[in-house]
Amino acid sequence: MFTNKTPWIVLLVVWMAGSTWWHVCKIKQLCADDASAPGLSVQAPAVSLTDGTRFSIGLPGSFNFAKSGAVPNLAGFDAPLDSIATYLQNNPDRQLTLTGYYTASETNDSSFPNLGVARAEAIKALLVQRGVSATSLLTTGVERGDLTFNAKGDSVNAGVLPSFGAMTAAAPKPDSAAVAIANSASATPAAAISTAAPVTEEALAKAEKFESVFKPIDLYFPSGSSDYIRTNETKKFFKEAIGYLRKNKDKNLVLTGYTDNQGPDDTNLALSKKRANAVKQRLLSQGVSSSQVESSGKGEADPKASNDTDSGRKANRRVTVVVQ
Incomplete structure (x- = not known):
């Protein structure tokens, strides 16, 4: 009846391959390269940090951390951190709030109450080392269910977000x-x-x-x-x-x-x-x-x-x- 079976065999193979791909990648979401997998995103693009019209600086990206880690990836951040430190030292009426984020699936091995605070404190320490008074820096930690990871799922994007505001407490006099x-x-x-x-x-x-x-x-x-x-x-x-x-x-x-x-x-x-x-x-x-x-x-x-x-x-x- 079907004298030439080749086209039917080809169609069968294509159908099986397509069905397998759909089941594994779309239903099970097990394809590592699937950019649409929930909770995953590519590296965040360059961002800027501003304090109204008083200060503005471009950052090479967000402060990223290894999953369950509190040590930031600081590639390209040395110069921006120096500029932020200089601005805070020259403007004692301004305060930088560092908000650290984490997910419930991460493990907190730090001495801080949560991983968000640990991450924020890590950035704070870098600024204090550059001469910024600790009173010019506030840290807090927030759990976020929508926090994104890199494509491999082993690095947290935007683990700390900084924002400027007015000084909430008077800086102490020399001790x-x-x-x-x-x-x-x-x-x-x-x-x-x-x-x-x-x-x-x-x-x-x-x-x-x-x-x-x-x-x-x-x-x-x-x-x-x-x-x-x-x-x-x-x-x-x-x-x-x-x-x-x-x-x-x-x-x-x-x-x-x-x-x-x-x-x-x-x-x-x-x-x-x-x-x-x-x-x-x-x-x-x-x-x-x-x-x-x-x-x-x-x-x-x-x-x-x-x-x-x-x-x-x-x-x-x-x-x-x-x-x-």
Whole structure:
């Protein structure tokens, strides 16, 4: 009846292939390249951040994060962050709100109440390191069911969105308590240091003075961060220390991490080690030999101030650095 079966065979094969594709890609949505799959999107295009007519800057994209991660992808963001920091420093009446987003399907392994806050705090830490006062930065975390991922589903788009507004609280005057800590650190027993007045991590960091690589200097960290606040004094210390270590292979840089007494002992010990190791990794990236850098953590041991006050606890969250 059908003398030439070839066309029918071809049609059958096409029909089977089309049916299979439709079932797998459209019904099951298992095709990795399907751009219409829900919850997935391509990399966000370049965006801009403005503060009315006072400030405007183009960003290379949104602040993206690995799924369940709180470390931002900062490719191309160094210059924009520098400009934002300069603007905030020159305009103390303005405040930047950093809103971090997360989905219910992500895992929060940070010390913050949710992953959104952790992501916002990561961007805040980068600006504080550039000299922005912590009072000029607000952070918050919001769960979003419509938060998008990249095509592979392993990176969150727009994990933090920044917006400018008026300063909601007056910035504190220069902190005399922090200055007192710096002036009396060499003569006062560690636990007797007074921190009765409010002290910020930024003020504590700025109060540290470089005298010699053989005299310990303390590094301070924004809450929950393992990236220390950089100052001109810490830059001087590390420049001298790195130069000295390169000429003296028998000497070592000793990093010791500490925390306050809030939370479980094992968690504090792990955090103190993590912070000390983060400083070590930065030094290794600058060419310092791993055999000349020792890092350890002591948790809440050896407090330099009382843990009974918030300011004292901030003073205790540190990494001590010295050449031996």
